[in-house]
Amino acid sequence: MAKEIERKFLVADRSWRENARDAAKLRQAYIASGPDRSVRVRITAKGKARLTIKIGGSGLVRDEFEYDIPVDEAEEMMALAVGNVIEKTRHKVKFGGFVWEIDVFEGAYKGLVMAEVEMSSTKDDPELPAWLGREVTGDARYSNHYLAVESGPAELLHALSL
Amino acid sequence: MAKEIERKFLVADRSWRENARDAAKLRQAYIASGPDRSVRVRITAKGKARLTIKIGGSGLVRDEFEYDIPVDEAEEMMALAVGNVIEKTRHKVKFGGFVWEIDVFEGAYKGLVMAEVEMSSTKDDPELPAWLGREVTGDARYSNHYLAVESGPAELLHALSL
Numbered sequence: 001m002a003k004e005i006e007r008k009f010l011v012a013d014r015s016w017r018e019n020a021r022d023a024a025k026l027r028q029a030y031i032a033s034g035p036d037r038s039v040r041v042r043i044t045a046k047g048k049a050r051l052t053i054k055i056g057g058s059g060l061v062r063d064e065f066e067y068d069i070p071v072d073e074a075e076e077m078m079a080l081a082v083g084n085v086i087e088k089t090r091h092k093v094k095f096g097g098f099v100w101e102i103d104v105f106e107g108a109y110k111g112l113v114m115a116e117v118e119m120s121s122t123k124d125d126p127e128l129p130a131w132l133g134r135e136v137t138g139d140a141r142y143s144n145h146y147l148a149v150e151s152g153p154a155e156l157l158h159a160l161s162l
Numbered sequence: 163m164a165k166e167i168e169r170k171f172l173v174a175d176r177s178w179r180e181n182a183r184d185a186a187k188l189r190q191a192y193i194a195s196g197p198d199r200s201v202r203v204r205i206t207a208k209g210k211a212r213l214t215i216k217i218g219g220s221g222l223v224r225d226e227f228e229y230d231i232p233v234d235e236a237e238e239m240m241a242l243a244v245g246n247v248i249e250k251t252r253h254k255v256k257f258g259g260f261v262w263e264i265d266v267f268e269g270a271y272k273g274l275v276m277a278e279v280e281m282s283s284t285k286d287d288p289e290l291p292a293w294l295g296r297e298v299t300g301d302a303r304y305s306n307h308y309l310a311v312e313s314g315p316a317e318l319l320h321a322l323s324l
Binding site for chain 2: 076
């Protein structure tokens with residue numbers, strides 16, 4: 001089991017794109033979930049698939065179990081998912097010794113852009129890039145799970161002019 | 163994805179034990195669940211662990227995805243399970259060309275014995291051994307998930323004198 005320790009933010013402008021690399025399209029959906037846990041399947045455009053179980057109610061730290069699975073089985077699971085399949089392109093930006101992941105959503109959430117940084121300890125204190133907007137760590141409405149299973153907050157999609 | 167097609171019964175007496183083989187102790191628990199799905203982790207006494215996702219409301223046929231996982235991660239997941247860990251010993255009995263699995267429960271469900279037969283098609287019509295009791299296929303109360311997450315039907319434990 002790994003610990004997932006991450007902070008998540010909205011994104012205020014497009015300036016992060018200057019240093020972005022490794023753009024990767026992916027699709028993901030949720031197979032099951034509970035108040036403090038989710039079971040996710042993700043398929044990348046490069047043809048890799050992974051099953052991820054996250055457990056823990058805290059926004060900052062969660063237990064995470066990840067397993068590579070055959071793509072054809074991931075596709076079958078996705079067809080049986082709870083809620084919608086989310087499509088996004090993930091970009092990476094190195095900043096202040098940390099790797100930031102910027103997710104640009106497509107499909108139903110086109111216009112939504114979120115950034116997250118994974119830390120190895122809760123004591124890590126990553127420097128915040130100027131292109132970050134409001135922090136949404138622990139705000140369930142901005143979790144990928146919420147976006148997939150509930151209808152997302154409409155103001156979120158309209159407030160951003162990206 | 164495999165299709166799980168199975169019928170499940172209570173067990174009326176002990177005569178199945180004469181032909182039983184391959185007794186295997188196992189523990190299992192549920193990581194997440196929904197009305198028509200469950201995510202289960204199982205650890206055998208031989209030190210193998212497996213994650214199983216079952217989807218489908220029907221009692222007879224369900225989609226099943228299974229992955230071997232490291233035992234230490236399975237133990238960690240079990241500690242984070244929803245509901246109880248179920249302990250049972252699984253025996254096998256060949257009868258009429260089918261393999262019957264007889265689960266003898268321990269711990270909180272000591273006294274409960276259930277038999278199931280896996281079929282390769284819904285058209286299969288396995289001959290029913292004389293030691294079977296009432297059929298409980300599709301009866302959610304007798305699912306392992308229900309036993310783990312809800313409190314089991316008390317009459318079930320008292321009605322059987324095994």
